[in-house]
Amino acid sequence: MDGFRIPLGSWVATGVDWIKTNLDGFLDAVSFVVTFFVDGLTSLLLLPYFFVLIAAAALIAWIVRSWQLAIGTIISFALIVAMGLWVPAMQTLALVLVAAIVAVLIAVPLGIWSARNATVRAVLKPILDFMQTMPAFVYLIPAIVFFSIGVVPGLVATVIFALPPGVRLTELGIRGVDSETVEAGQAFGAKPGQILRGIQLPLAMPTILAGINQVIMLALSMAVIAGMAGADGLGKMVVEAISTVNIAKGVEAGLGVVLIAVFLDRVTAALGTLGQNPSSLLAMLRSRRARRRSAAVAEASDSGDVDRTPVAEKELQNA
Known part of the structure; x- marks a missing residue:
């Protein structure tokens, strides 16, 4: 038994090499699209003066949550500017937003499909378990092989890592809709698509929004790992601080990630109760x-x- 070994890792490596060789054109297209959107959003965020973007973020916070959050947003973003982290913060924000959008566009349809089809649910469950438990660093290895060093492997690894909660909570929200409400729609002659759009999705929206919130938080938690793959932003600064044992730089970059995370968490969490907060x-x-x-x-x-x-x-x- 000592000599018996299943070369599973070698098989996966062979599959990765085959994909790299035979799907090189597709991988180049993915790399171009991802780079275009991330760089474009970064340029868009850096286009206005920082105080204009801070005012816009504070207004969003006030609209969806409260004036207290708006004041906290101004203080948080002003602190980022004062620490000289505005450009890397916007690079991180652009990466997180693009990764979250891609993950949501994949997760929500998969969650709906899983909720309406038992076979799909049975297939997706072990895959999602695998994706959630696999160490995030492992995703970087094939991503770097496919896309080389840069923002693209960081975004791909981020999407894979952040995807499962969106699928699970979307499925949970759809399946959690009262069956009597669905049966009432069927009794009135509504088609499955009409029931989904008119009954299930509206009633499941708070749970789906909670899933989107978790997707964004997990995407932001991957900022440092994306920095290891060469993606610009606060994560790259943290990696540089670790390699040079620069405590001051690491603390400032980490605090920048925390401030962005608090803003995104409060805003996305408030979308489920939009307009209900008296403030x-x-x-x-x-x-x-x-x-x-x-x-x-x-x-x-x-x-x-x-x-x-x-x-x-x-x-x-x-x-």
Whole structure:
């Protein structure tokens, strides 16, 4: 038994070499597209003055969450600027956003398919388990072989690592929809596609958004590993700090990653309860409109110019 060994690693290496040899054109196309989008988004983020982007980020935080988060966003991003990390922070943000978008575009359809097909679910489950438990560093080896050093292998490894939670939570959300609600739609003659779009997806949206939040967080957690593959940004600075034992540089770059992570986490988590936080700009605007309508109804009622029948009052309340 001492001489018996299954050369599984050699088989995988042979498969990687075959892909590199026979699909070189496809890999070059993937590399070009990924580089184009990441570099383009990085240039777009660096195009305006930093205070313009900080103001836009604070406005987004206020709209979806609260004015407290908006103030925290201004302080966090100002600290990134003060540490001289604005350019690498935007490079990291661009990498994370592109990787998260790609992962979501793959994860959500797979999750829906898995929720509606038991065979697909049975096939995907062990694959997702493998993807989640495999050390993230291992993904870099074939990615670097396929795409060489740079941003592309870092993004590919990030997408693979961040994909499973999006698939699992999308499937969980779709399967968690009340069966009686689905049966009611079927009783009214709705087709499967109409049930999916009109019933299952809206009711499962909070769970799906939670999955998207996890995808973004896992993508950001891969920033350092992407830096090891040569991707520019805060992760590369952390790798350089480790190699030179530069504590100051490592702490500053790590803090930059944390500040970006807090902003993305709070904003994406708030999308599931959009407009429900009383401190958000959307909730404030809705409350102001409701007060104006109530005042208009009260004024019209006092002057006797409004119909006070129950039907009319209900229409005014729903206006």
